[in-house]
Structures are given as structure tokens and as C-alpha cells.
Amino acid sequence: MTGLIICEKPNVAKKIAEALGKPKKKSHNSVPYYELERNGESIVVASAVGHLYTLQEKTKTKFGDYPVYDINWVPASTLDEKKYIQKYIDALKKVSKDANKFYVATDWDIEGELIGYHALNFSCGQKNAHRLRFSSLTKKEILKAYENPNEIDFGLVDAGDSRHKIDWYFGINVSRALMQAVSSVKRWKTLSTGRVQGPALAFLVDKELEIRNFVPTPYWVLEALLDNDLIAVHELEKFWDEEQANKAYEKVKGQKQATVSDVKKSMKTIPPNPPFDLGALQREAHNMFRFSPKKTQEVAQKLYEKGYCSYPRTSSQKLPDDKAYMDEVLKNLSKNKNYKPYIETILNENRKPISGKKDDPAHPAVHAVDVPKEKLPDDELKLYELIARRTIALYWDNAKREYSKINLDINGETFKLSGSRTVEEGWHEIYYYTKFDEVELPELKKNDVINVNNINFEAKETKPPKRYTMASIIKELEKRKLGTKATRADILEKLTKRGYVIEDGSLTVTDLGIGVTETLRKYCPEIVEETLTRDLEDKLELIQDKKIKKEEVIQETKDKLTKILGEFRLKEKEIGTELVDKLDSTNRSLQIIGKCKCGGDMIIIRTKGKKRFVGCSNYPDCEVTFPLPQKGRIKVLNEVCEKCQNPVIGLDRIKICVNPDCSTRISEEDKKEIEKAEKEEKICPKCGNKLLIKKGPYGVFRGCENYPKCKYTEKLNGESNEKEIVGKCPKCGSDLYKRKGRFGEFIGCSNYPKCRHTEKIDKKKEDTPGETKAETKKEAKPKTTKKAAPKKTATKTTKTTAKKTATKKTTTKKATAKKTAEK
Template identity: 30%
Template sequence: MPSSLLIVESPSKAKTLKKYLGADFEVLASYGHVRDLVPKNGAVDPDKDFAMKYQLIARNSKHVDAIVSAVREADHVYLATDPDREGEAISWHLVQILNGKKLLKDKTAQRVVFHEITKNAVLEAIQNPRDIAQDLVDAQQARRALDYLVGFNLSPLLWKKIRRGLSAGRVQSPALRLICERENEIRAFTAQEYWSVHLDSHKSRTKFSAKLTQLAGKKLEQFDIPNEAEQAAILARLAGQSATVAAIEKKKKTRNPAAPFTTSTLQQEAVRKLGMTTDRAMRTAQQLYEGIDVGQGTVGLITYMRTDSVALAAEAITEIRHYIENKFEPAFLPKSPVAFKNKSKNAQEAHEAIRPTSVYRSPEAVKPFLTSDQFKLYEMIWKRTLACQMAPAKFDTTGIDIAVGEAVFRASGQVLVFAGFLAVYEEDVDDAEDEDSAKLPVLEEGETLPVDKLYGEQHFTQPPPRFTEASLVKALEEYGIGRPSTYASIISTLKDREYVTLDKKRFEPTDTGDIVNKFLTEHFAQYVDYNFTAKLENQLDEIASGQRQWVPVMDSFWKGFKKQITEKEGISRAEVTTENLDEACPKCQKPLMIRFGRRGRFIGCSGYPECDYTRDMNETAESAAAAAEEPTLVEGRDCPECGGQLLIKKGKYGKFIGCANYPKCKHIEPLEKPKDTGVTCPECKTGHLIERKSRYGKLFYSCNTYPKCKYATWNPPIAEPCPQCGWPILTIKTTKRRGTEKVCPQKECGYAVQIAPPEGKEEAAPEGAAD
């Protein structure tokens, strides 16, 4: 029997560690958190020093039972949950459970911490166990209690004042405020016109452009040429003038590598470069950290992925420098290691940045063992880590002033003379740097240049861009809202609650999000204030470092928050969800107002329910009147269900035919007769499959006897039986990867044969190949 028990969070991590530790160790997983606050009011009691009532998480109870049984048999118990506050708290909860069963009377449960899952790191951690760090546990408990008290007191208020099912959160709400405030800036933005003037010239075969920067001895600012008339006047003044090289300025420029990844910068780069969501990036990083079988056993490929430190271990730096020395020219290796300073003042120096556990494990070497996401993320981490210890990139920059009469034009160019770290990791450059990289010919001062073209370009100022996941993470970090490990869950919550939508990968607040944010910023301004949120995060960090006690921090927060909740109980729902308009109702002449319903904001009459006038927010009164035209009679037909008249009506999804006796008779049919495919329904064998549109406009094919027969398929059907399973029909399916195929709609069959290959490929798939 094993004499020692090691407890981790993840079952995949348990498998990896079992191979390192051998027969003397049993390794079990808690499967994440084992206890949580009871899901009802009173789980945190402010009157008793914020005492908390916990219960076992039901889905993990069998895993806890397995741990309890193993502890009875073990001589030594090691708690190897994740190396952060949450991991520390999980270990503490396990000890509380074991103490409650009196299993630790004659044995101790010690904490072991490792930031990478490699054999050496794990064995070293086992040799150096410690007690549970109560300060870290207190910080995590304080965070959980704060989130609970905000959620259980503020969310019900939102239910009463806006709509059931809404939620507010300590860090979620300031994040929503960021998105809503950016949207308000965009709505309030007015574009401003301005012009720039340019000169095109050439020498030999090299063409180049220059921009007007000075006129009559005055340096031009952005709006100094406000309109077309002004730029035309400038062009007229310069017409026919010769161009001369007035000055040449040459400089040497260097660009230093970026620091290795923290959780925040990893998420930002994964969104920008790899097109991942923050949640997907963190799940993939977790897999790389917990371990992958790379042909020589399972090994963790990266260090712990929840960190705000840019520090690297001394042995890691030594290995990276050794790799650079062996794989690159001597100039690529700096004389001394490159050091980086943590931007976060509360960064935990004991932690490392995210790096490969061995730089000698190159992306290409492990690619056969990784999924596409795992490979792309690992390659990015590997390259960034290697690049951070390489020499700076070097550029020769040239600035040329060209005089044309009383005007001075500026041309800039940049040439890379030494790649340095850019040989490994290419970073994003801004537009100005792109312009500076133009190729310039060799010129001399006093040289006359041809004026190929003088012209103006019109520009308009642009509104601030909506947040992407990457820029939102950056803003959250800059404001100190939440912590890097919480960014992905903050974003997921905003999307799940339907407070925001993603349009072209940019966040846009929904009507619900707007109203919730308006309510919180007007009535709970202090608690969605960025500085207040950041200050509270700093206090939690101070609890973790032992500089503060958690109960006084909780008490200070709760007194003000509880008072605010009580004061706002008297607010009416109408105050929160309606807004008066300076427009009369076309039906009854009472004032119109913006109201909030299940589908969002709309314009409705203040005389409701006596007057039922409504229209869409984007509609004018005239367009709404036109849309509300009287239904027209369908000539020569009666309702097949009740014999009443049939009318052409207009609904949410367009025009349709309906019975005039609605709601007594609910017969409806499409205005346009659906296309009949001529294929007999394979299920009822009496109806035909016809083409229909879903509520979202997507085509599908279903039996014309619906609702008697509910058979439907997304792909166009053909009247050919499946040669593999005998199903009466096949369907035509087209994808980018496989081209066009005949496919059996029965998923369990899997029959597919290619008709046409994907674009750019000529060979067809073999007959009968499965999808």
C-alpha cells in the first residue's frame, strides 16, 4: 500500500504526477473546489465577524469520499493544489473536512507548491513542504465573501427594479461600465474633417512620398488644413515650385524585446494573434501546464499560467542563454541576462512568468503530440520566452526635409540592419512605425528633386474603437479591476448575462446592459468606480501578504454598502427603465416614452394600457405608420381550418398569411409557397421535403405535413438511398475543408462521398469515405 497521499486539483495532473512519484505515492484529484458557500441568504454573517457557512459541492462529493478513504490509509498527506490563493483555499477546505472527520489526529497535511510539472520541480517541492499560508486563505475568503455579499444584495435589487434573472458583481459591473462608457463616447462622437498635403517624387527607379509639415515657417498641426478650399489654396501657392533636399537626419534606433508572458499579456496576444477567446486561451494553457505525453512520458510543457510576474528563474535564464548561444550567431546573445520590471506593484515575485518548462523542447519537436490550439499557443509562448533574452533589434532611420517654396515636406524611412529578437518573435507595430519603414533612395542636401505630384488627402477623425477581448483585458489590468486569473470569467459572465454582444469581435452593450449600467452608475457610483475597485483589490493583496486583517476590510466595505442598498429600495421600476420623449403619441396624443421590455428598449405610449401604441427604437413615426398598414384580403381562398377569411399580415419576421379569426383560429402559412424538393420524406413516407427558412433566415428542409411529421434536415436532400445503411435519402453538404459531398443524414452511419473538392484541391476523396 502507498504510504503517502498527494492531492491535486486536476485528474490529468494526477496522472502525470503519479508517474514521477512512483509506488510509494497515491495521487488523487479534488476536481477543483470541494466546498462553497451555501446558496442562500445568510451564508456570510456580517454580525459574527463575517462567519461563513460552507457545504460540500455535490458534484465533487464522490471525489472527496475517495480522498477521505485514502487519508485513512496514508502516513503522510501532501496538498499540491494550484500555486495561487484559490489553490491555497482549496487545500485549507480539504484540511477542514479531514479535521471534521478527525482523520489528522496523528498525521499532518502539508502544503507543497510547484510552478511547473516536471520531475525535478515536483520532487523538490515534496522535499520542502510547508504549512498552509493562512494569509492567502484569508484573502481568498475575503474575496469570496465580498462577491457573495454584493451578489446576494445587489442582484435582487436589479430583479425588482429592472427584470428577474439579472446579476451584478464586484468586478463584473465596473467591466460593464467600461464597455458602456466607450459606447456612449462613440454615440456622442462627431467626426471632424481635416486635410493633409503630400508630395510624390522619385530618384532613379525609387519612388517615395513626403508629407507637408511646415508652411511659411509654421509647424502644421492636425486641423490646420480644415477643408478642401484651404488645401486647394496651398496647392495653388506651391504649384510650379521646384523641390530641394533641405536637410537629412540619420539616426540609429533600437527596439527591445517584450517581457515574457503574464496571464494578462498571454490572453491579449492569444486574442490578437491567434483569434482565440480569453476563455479558450486559458483552457489551452491549463492543458499545456498539466501535462502532455510527448513520446517520452507525460510532462508539463509550460509553467503555471496564472501569474502577474515577469520574472524568470535563474536556471531558466541559463538554459535560454545556452540555447541562444548554440543556435544563433554570437551577436544575438546579450552580454548579460535581460531583466524586466513588474508593472503590477503587487506582482508575486515568488512566481514566474509563463514560459516553457524547457526551451530545448521546441514547438516543432512536440507538434505531433499537440492539438492545433495547443501547438499555436505553445509556439507563441516558446518564441516570446526565447526572444525576451535576445539582443535588441537595430534600425537605421532617415528623415528627409524637402523644401518646395515656403513649404517643407517630410519623408521618413527605416531599414532593419540587425534582426536581434525579431528573428524569433515578431511584435505588432503601430501605423506610424509602418510609415517610417518606407524605402528611401540615397539623397544629398541641396539636391533638386522632381515634383511628380502634389495632392491633398481628406481625413475624418474616428471615434474611439469598441473594446475587443484583448483591449478589454488590457483596460481591466490598467484600472486594477479584478485579477488576471479572473478576466476570462468576467468576460464570460458579461456575455452569458446578455449584457454585451460581440459584433466583428468587438463588444457592444445590449439594452439590458445599458440599463443595468445606468442604474448602477447613478445609484451605486462608489461601487462601480474604477479607483474604488482597484483600491479594494489592493487591500485583498495586502491581506494575502499579511499587512492587513480581512475582517476589518470586510467591515469597512459592508457598512457603506448595506446602507446604500437600504436607501435604494424605494426607487420605482419606472424611474430606472423609462425615459420621457418630447413627442406625442400619434394614436392618443399623450407623451411617448422609451420603455424596456423582454426584447429590449422600445418606444411606447405613456397612456398604456389604455393606449397600446408602440414602435421600434430605430423607427420614425412615419415609417411605423407605414408598417402598420391594414392587412389585405387573400382573394378566392378561405381558412382551411375554420372557413374564415385569410389575410396578408405583417409580423416580426415579415409578411405572412393568417386567419382573420385570430386568436380563436391560429392558422398561419407563409406568403410565398415553399419550394418542393420532390423528395419523399424518409420518416413518414407520405409527405414531401420542402424548403423553409428558420427564424434567423437559415434554409432547412422539412416535411410538408408538419406538425404531423417533424422530420427536418439542414442540407439539401436528394432521392438516393444510402449505400451503407439503406436510409431512403442522402443530402448535399459543402464545407471549406472537404468540398461538396453526398452525405448520409443519419449521424451514426457516417457515409460521405466527395462530389467536388475544396477550392485549390483537385483530388476527390475515395468512394465511401466517412466524414
């Protein structure tokens, strides 16, 4: 008897084969498969490579024909970009000929069930098989699944088949209608929308229009600047009445003292963050590493396939109930010396993990299952660490935080000081990614008197609501029940790819995105209404539960879509004209960065070689051009340089004038330094080659001629840009650097963010060169430090930019059983 196990990916097939025995690797047309013996049975383990089959029209229709519903499943290799898939289909056909027992071991979800069934049915000619279900690729989980197989869930297969067909009907037909509308007015543009894409773009458009139409409301704030750089705010926080604000200001203006009228302290315990579901993992990875949701999903899938984390496409916030399994996982993770002390305590004290509210019948929460056995790429390592530390922290103690509120009386007006500090770090010492604001207040009691150094009175305006980010949009899609955990990342990528949305730290909807949504709302509003897609999702669940037949839902969808598109076709030219107007507006806004002195538009031009520069729209009459940095994200700011009146652009996180000779780019001091530097030849201290004078978006500098092999740079005055090492970190032993922050220079650990140790630089008593406070300090534990806010100047009814910003900090503790922080 020969059993054939069908997997979803080649590397999963390898993991399963190795778990079941000692496999021999074979291949067919360079596609690997594995043969082994187990309990007297011959086993072949082969794989698909994702979806082997795709939907396609039975008879090719010409452009502009819609609606089209006559489709069937065909090999994905019929698509030019997926011709390689045919080799996998052929390999499955070959190995299935000698098999008389079949197992499907694809991912355990709707897509996985459909991939497995298609491979079984279309490639192997079988209608049913045993089903292996597992949530991680550990040997124990694979053996358990093999020894206790289920049957194929045809409810899942039908739900997957229906979802693909309905999404094809919406996506292809409505997208064709949009493009045909544009074509009807003699233009061309690839446009798309879909069952979920339309409603998702619609609520992004609503947010964008809310921001554009926002009317600010004036208000006033009153602050007292105290000793130790503390800032107390008036108890009202915001004055909405100018007269009331002025009266309060007149009362406290010129006052030099504040009296403590009340002191309140409270202690709060903060439990660990719940386990990751996919959405939470995507949000956290975006916040910490700026990974897009799609990138996080792809990297997590790689970690799963390598056997280092559990299956990522899950809605659960609960770890597996199987204690023996989780104990084995923890033992695996303890091979990492950084995790070992925590895990020993967890196992010795028989600790239990915390859980979140959400559950998923198919898979537990995302968790680490083993330590990497090879060096991981940087992105995989970052995400692995995030998952592993979150997993271990679930078992650890609550953090304890003290919150202080002090009321001050300044000539009859009440001001308040707020502070917070970590008393017991608890789980935060393991999962240090969560930010805690640390604002320590001095020990004060009632009737104490504090010096008032200045009173700051500012007129401000309310700000428009914030745009969604890649992190917050995932949460919003979940909340609105749009898309699935597996498809939401792809939806966002499509919106960006089509030019409907620009991702530049936040999601800005373009005029084209607004135009498409407003056009659909005007002529076929059902396409962008959330109720339609939610209703379909509910019916897909009923198909999955075998409560209704898929044919009923598919036919109902066809009937609705035919009616919608029939009305659309009647107004094709009107729709096309509106779309073209928005398309032209979007193209202009994306390329125009400002005005040329000749009156033309300064636009970003890209050459065939993908080089970019700024040129005038009146070329060849005007030949003004400016070079642009070839790396970095450019943002149109619609700002003009005060010095030379040329456009200012955003480059990553800085603003620069496009004119490289502008004094804002090269100061007078730099010009003098350049003259001196050109007369002096300097040698690179790192590699011995010459140092050349170079210009960059951040100014003029000397750089090694051996770049990029040698990346040494220094300022024109000879000051090196290399970070200054001033000692060793007392917490982790890494180098300590002098760093510059928003509040000035400080000493920080080079192992940030894993180690967040910081120290103030003592200006009065300089440390010995090469030695830091940490090295001269006698205390065994480093003292928690705090950052102070910048001082403000008091000006009545004028805006100032200085704000007190709470800064993240951590206390430090040993990685053993729970300990309290030093007070």
C-alpha cells in the first residue's frame, strides 16, 4: 500500500517527510518529492505551490463585454507569469498513479482546503481523502495529525469555491465596466474594484473628505513652567472662550510661586498583552518595524513553514489548551539563552498563560514553537523575536505602574501635574516593545511651594482627525467585518497599486480614489456599500456550515450584479468623463511639486532608466532643472523655500529645497569650509583612501572615495560622523554611544531597543574620557533616568511649538522571578 500526502508548499512537504521517517528526496522535472517507509507502509510526500488552479472564462470575450459569468477552474499555468506551476501539476499526476491512499495536508483554512481538494481532484483524479490538520510544523503535531486523520470538510471547499467565484464576478465585471467607461471617452487607465475593495476604499474616502472639509476651532491653553523643567497645565486644559482664558491669564501672569493643594497617587497593575492573532501581529509589526500588513503575513508564513512559529492566519487570542504541547514548546524556546531564565521559572512554578477574548476553531493564537537552527534574514529575525517574546511574556507577572496627580494653586487658579512611573516591570522586561511613558514627579506634599519660572499662554486650533495608517486600517477592516484575515493585506496593496491611496506614513486617498468611489456611489451605490459584502460573508459562513447550498448564493449574486451593471452601462460616457477628470487631477497632484519662476509647473520627471529629477512643464522654452536624491520617499508639500523661492519637498522625514545651491542646503560657513577643504587633502582613517567633498540632501560632507565598500564620513571641520563610544552598558555589556535626542545629548545603549538603558550627560562634572557614569557608579543596578521637556517662552496669544512630550522609559531588572524596581 502506498500513501500520497499532498502539501501546500515544497518546504512544508520536506518538514512533514522528515517528521514521519527518513525520507529519500526524489524529483520530477526539478520538482522535489519524498519517499519513506512508516509502519510497513510506503509514503510519498509531494506538494502543490499554493493554488494550482485558477478561474478563467470558458470562452474568451472581447474588451468591454460585461457581465461575464461563464467561468471554470483551469490550471494556473495558463497564465504567463505562472507557467512554472505546470511542473507541480505533472509531478502530482506522476506520483498519484501508484498511490491507493491519499492524505491532504494543506493549510487548515478555507484556502488550504480548496488548494488541497483541487490538487486531489484535478491532479490526482480523486474525490476524497484523509485530512491532516495541524497548527504548527513540530514533529509531535505532525505525527499526531498523521495518526489521527479527519476527512475533507466539503463545507469549507464549497465556501472557498463560492468565495472565489463571487469575488471574480464582482472584481472582473465591475473593473471592466470602469475601464470601459474610461475607454468610451477615448482614454485608458487600469482601474479595479471588488466586493471588499469598494467598501474599504469608500470608508477611506469618507475619512479623507472629513479631513479636507475640516474647519478648525480656536482654543487657548495656559501652562506654568516650573523648576526641573516641569510643566503644569490649567485644570481646564483647553479654554474655548477667549475672554475666560484672558481672565485666567491675567490672574497668574507674573506669579512666581505655586502651592501644592492636593496630591493623589494610584497603583495600577497591567497584565501582559494577549497572544497575537494575525491582525494584532500585523499592527504591532507595522508600529515597530514599519512592515506592511502583507509583508508581515508573508514573513510570518515563512517562519511557520520553517517550523519556528505556529500558523499565522488565525483570529484566535488563545494559546493551545494542550499543556504537554506548550511545555514542550517552552523547552524548545529555552535553548535561547536570553529566554532560558524566564522559561525555567515558568516551568518550575507551573505558570499559566493569559488569554484574549477572540477564538478561532481552526487554529490557536500565533506563537513561537522552536528556536531558529540557522541564521535568519533580518526581517524574519525581527518578527520571530516579536512573536517569541510575546509568547513567553504571556506567562509572566503583571507590570505595576504608579500614577501621580498633583494640583497646584497659582493665585486662585488650579493647575495640574501628571506623572507615571514603572514600579515593577513584570512582563515588560521580556516583551519590551510596548511603550510606557515615564514622567517622574518630585516628592511633594500638600502646602509645599514650588517656583514658577514662567507662564505660557498660547492660542491654538483644533486639528483634523488623523488618517488611517497601515496598522489602524487592519483593525478597522476587522471591526467592519470587511475581508478575511487572509485577504485584508492584499486589499490594501491593491488600493495602493491602483493609485487610489498613497502610503506615506498614513493612508492618503488620491483624487482618483475619491473619484472612483463618488462615481460608484452615484451610479451603482450597492458596490461600495458594506451591507452587500457583509450579507455575502454571512451566507458564505452558512455554506461552510452546510446550511444553504452554494448554487443558491452564486445565482443570487449573478442576479444582483446583472441589474447593477445594466444601469451602469446606460450612463457609461457620463461616468467615463467624471473618472477622467479625477484621473488627470490625480496625475497632476502626484507630479507637481510647485511653480517655476517662469510660471510653469515644476514636475517630477522619471527617465527610462528610472532616474528622477525636477523639470519645468514649459520645456523647451524653460530649461530649469534640479537633481533629486535617487533614494528616499518624496512627498509633495506644496511649500516654497523662503530663501530662493523654489519648491520644498519632503524627503523621508526631512524637508529640503530642490535647489542644491540654495543657502538652506549650503550655509555660508559650509562655503568657507569647502574653500578650505579643497586646498587640503585628507585620508580616510578607516581604509587609507582619499576623502572627497560630497553634497547630499543633508548638507556638504567628506566621504571616502572607496564608497560603498567604506562608508566613513565626516563633517567639513573634521568632526567624524562615526558614533562616539563612551563605555560599556552596565545592563547588557554592549557599547554605550553618545546620542542626540529631541532634548539634547544623552548616553544610550547600542543594543537599543533590546536594551533601553540611558544616562544623562553630567555637564558640571565631565567624566574621564572613555569612561561613563555607569562605569564609575557603585550601585549594582542602573538608575532609571527621565528626559526633561524643553523650556518654553511665554508669549500671549501667539503660537509656540514647544510641547512637553512624555518619553518612553523602562526600569531595569534581573531576568529571574519577579522583583520590585528600586524606588
